[in-house]
Amino acid sequence: MTFDHSLSRKDFVVSAVLGLAGASLPASASGLLRQEPEIGLDDLKAVEKIAGISFTDAERKEVLSAVRDARGGYESIRALPIEYRTEPATVFTPLGGGSLPDSKMTARPAASPVSAKGMNPEDMAFLSVRDLSHLVRTRQVSPVELTELYLARLKQYGDKLLCVVTLTEDLARAQARQAEKEISEGHYRGPLHGIPFGAKDLFAVRGYPTTWGANTFEHQSFDYDATVIDKLFEAGAILVAKLSMGALALGDVWFRGTTKNPWNPSEGSSGSSAGSAAATAAGLVGFAIGTETYGSITSPSHRCRVTGLRPTYGRVSRYGAMALAYTMDKVGPICREAEDCALVLAAMAGSDPNDPSAVDRPFSWEPRLDFRKLKIGFFVSSENDLHNPAKMNADPAVGMLQSLGATVTPVRIRPMPNGMDPILTVESGSAFDAFTRTGEVRNLTNSPWPESFRRARYVPAVEYLQAQRARHLFMQAFENDLGDLDAVMAPGIGGQLLETNYTGHPQLLIPFGTSETGASSSRSLIGRLYHEDRLLAIGKALQHKAGFFHRRPNLAKLG
Secondary structure, eight states: OOOOOOOOOOOOOHHHHHHHOOHHHHHHHHOOOOOOOOOOOHHHHHHHHHHHHHOOOOOOOOOOEEEHHHHHHHHHHHHSSSOOOOOOSSOOOTTSSSOTTTOOOEEEOOOOOOOOOTTTTTHHOOHHHHHHHHHHHHSSSOHHHHHHHHHHHHHHHHHHHHOOOEEEEEEEEHHHHHHHHHTTTTTTOOTTOEEEEEETBBBBOOTBOOOOTOOOGGOOBBBOHHHHHHHHHTTEEEEEEEEEEOSSSSSEETEEOOOTTTTTTEOOOSSSSSHHHHHHHHTSSSSSEEEEESHHHHHHHHHHHHHHOOOOOBOOOOTTTTOOOTTOOEEEEEEESSHHHHHHHHHHHHOOBTTTOOOOOOEOOOOOOGEEEEEEEESSSSSSHHHHHHHTSSHHHHHHHHHHHOOOEEOOOOOOTTOOHHHHHHHHHHHHHHHHHHGGGGGGOSHHHHHOOOOHHSOOOOHHHHHHHHHHHHHHHHHHTTTOOOOEETTTTTTHHHHHHHHHEEEEEEEEEEEEEEEEEEEEEEETTTOOOHHHHHHHHHHHHHGGGOOOOEEEEGO
C-alpha cells in the first residue's frame, strides 16, 4: 500500500498507556499530534449546525474539555498500524442470516449437445460455461487450447475496448497445462476445471498488480490471493486477465480511459465492473467476476447485455477485494447465461475465517422448477398500477412467465426512508481515511470520490448509527412487503436497486433484447435471501424462453 500506519514499539506502548490513563499524548513524545488551533465554543456551534441540533453555552462548556481531549485520541488511533484489510468490529447480516450446519454448495451443469467438430474459434469463444465445460470434460477441447484462444482475443480486442488492465499470461498457461494434465489423468475437479476467466482488478492476485482502476494505485500489489480467487483456482478455473473497473469502484472510467460497450463502442460499458461485463460480452473470457455495492454488477451487465448475479450479502467472501462499504460490498459472477452464474457461484460461495460476514448457507442448483407452484411479483410504482395490472401485463416478460405456469402479481414496495445515504458515505470514507488525510486523494483524477471522502468527515457518528438502525427497520418492512412471493421482476436494473443493496437481497439481471431506440434492454429478478438457486432457475427458464442471450456484438465496429 502507499500509506504507512506503522508506529514504533516504544511509541505504541507510550500512546496505549497514556490512552488507558485518560491522558493526552504530548506531541513532543512521539510527534503524533499536529499543532492544531484550540477548539472553542464557536467551533461546537458550527458542528451543531451541521448536525441540525442546538445546545446552550452552558451545555457546550460542559463538554468542551472532553471534545478537546478527544482529538488526541483520534490521533492515537490514526497512528496505529491498521492495515487496509482490517474491518470494523461489526458484522452486517441480512435478516435470517448466519451459517447453517452441513450447508453444501452443489451445481451440476445440464447436459450439453455441443460438439467441437467443425466449430470455428469465434463460435467457441461465445459458448456458455456449461458448453465449454462439456467440451473440456469430454476432451474435445483442451484447457491449453481454450486458454490460448481467450488470450489471443484479449490481445486483439482488449485495448480496443479498454477492458484489460493486466494479462496474466504466465499464470494462465501454467494453470492450463496443470488442468490438462489432471483431466488426462482422470482427475476432473468439476464444471469450472480448465475454464478461463477474468477478474475485476480489485481482487488481490499474488504476483500481479491490483490497481483498483486508479492512477494513484497503478503499481500496487499484494502478496496473497483474494479468497474468491483461491476458490476459483481450487475449482480448476484459469485466470487469463485482470479486468478494468472505474476508479475506486465508481463508473467505467479508469486511469487509461473509458471501458467501451462492445455493442456500441461510442458509449461506455457502465460500471464499476466495467471490464468484467465488456470482456464477457465480447467473448474474451469464459466468465468474469465483479463486485457490487450499488449497481456495479447489474448496471454494466445491462449495458453490455450479459447475465449478472449479485448474490445475497455474505454469500461470497470479500477478503482480498478492495473495500468500499463494509456492509454493502458483494462479489458475484458475470456470465453469458443464468446457468453459468449458478456453476460459478457454487464454486465461490461459503464462509471464510478472514471475512466474518461470509456464511455457509445451502446452495443446490436444480434448473427445473414447477412454475405452477411459483408466485412472482412485478414491481409497480403507484397504487393505481397495484390495482390495475394493465401496465404489468403489457410487459412481454410477464406473459412468458405466465406461459411457463407462474402466477404473476403486481407488488409495491414501500420507499426506503430518506437519510440512509450516510451509510455508504461514511463506510467508504473510513475505507479511504488515510488516503484522504494524507492528501494523496488529491492525485486521484477523473473521479468524484475526493469530495465524497471529505464529506464523510462531517457526518456525526450518532447519525451513522441511527441510519443503520433505520436500515434494520426497512429490512424488516421489505421482507414483509415481499410476503409469500418467490421472486420479484422489474424492467432494466430495477427500481429497487438501492433498496435491495441495503437489504442484501440477491438480484439477477438477464439481457432482454433492445428498446425501440436500440438501447440495451433487460429484466431484473429480485430473489429471497439465500435463495439464489430458485432465482437462477427462474432466470434460466425466462432467458431460454426469450432467447436474447444468444446474440453477439459485432466486434468489427471496434476497427
